[in-house]
Amino acid sequence: MLTLPNILTLSRIFAVPVLVWLLWWPAWRLGYGLAYGMYCLMGITDYFDGYLARAKGTVSKLGVFLDPIADKIMVAAVILVLTGKNVIGGVHIIAALVILLREIAVSGLREFLGGLRVSVPVSKLAKWKTTFQMVALGSLILIPAVPGWSVPFTGGWINPASVGFVTLWVAAGLTLVTGWDYLRVGLKHMD
Template sequence: MMTLPNILTLSRIMALPLLAFFLWWPEWQLGYAIGFVLYGLIAITDFFDGYLARAQGTVSKLGIFLDPIADKIMVATVILVLTAQGYLRGPYVGDFHVIAGLIILMREIAVSGLREFLGGIQVSMPVSKLAKWKTAFQLVALAALIGGGAVHGQPCQVPGDACASVEQTWLHLIGLTTLWAAAVLTCITGWDYLRVGLKHMD
């Protein structure tokens, strides 16, 4: 059923290779600026596809299937590309920030598998308020990291190097901080979902 909300969802998925292209060259600040705008457009369509589907009464099985997949593919795409290009690197601890990205990806995979299992036994698992906060922190973190590439350029490659000062990389540091906040909430909400799932696995 190709309604407008479903078309918006599909457009988000189709735009991701283009987003990865603009983020592929870590020193290309213009590319990151374009990527930031594209990321913003993708996030906006994420809001409007669900809003329009509910407002128009056109919620479909295709939309229910595609929407969470589009979200997870977007998050995975951005985290993997930013990791590969050194944007999950910060002062003093270097690549340790990659752990936050790994936690988020592991949770997304685990919760998707859990939802599939519970769906098979006709058990729904609604999104909690804390999970919505996790998503908000996640979106802000990735936006800040991409925006940091547009404003500051590629992060320092040597932990503790002088060029990694707060004044020169403040947007990048905001991205790393909120990414860790999202990772912490990811652990909390992931455990909450797992507890619900375990009750149905006896």
């Protein structure tokens, strides 16, 4: 039961309090830099736990249960802390809220459908949503770590804030589409 993929998944869950502490610590750039590194490492383990489980044929019920929970805990924690620290503010809170609400709704829907023994596979579009979401949150973590940093990009400048907020809104849009797809499947099984 405690295979390498499951250990990687559990490591993400246990790393969330450390990630939150690094993000919450009062205004120290090094903390945000370390949080960014930890966030990237957590993202890498998210990729490898699924890859290893499929490649080695060790997909387990525990892993299927824990993997989406680990993802949701990490995403929710980062969004909440970055909002609390005003990294995500203003109108961008709407995009963050859309992502959080979808995560909660899809979790509830999966639980409901699980009781009916109905499986809802993850779509390619949902994987793209996750990719944009992870890039967005990573970029937003970088804002306080490297304030004022930007690089030249096709005749202009690009910085963590522009990447973070654009990809956050793309993720929110994909969140609405994929959330509707899941809901449509779920509605077929409701009275």
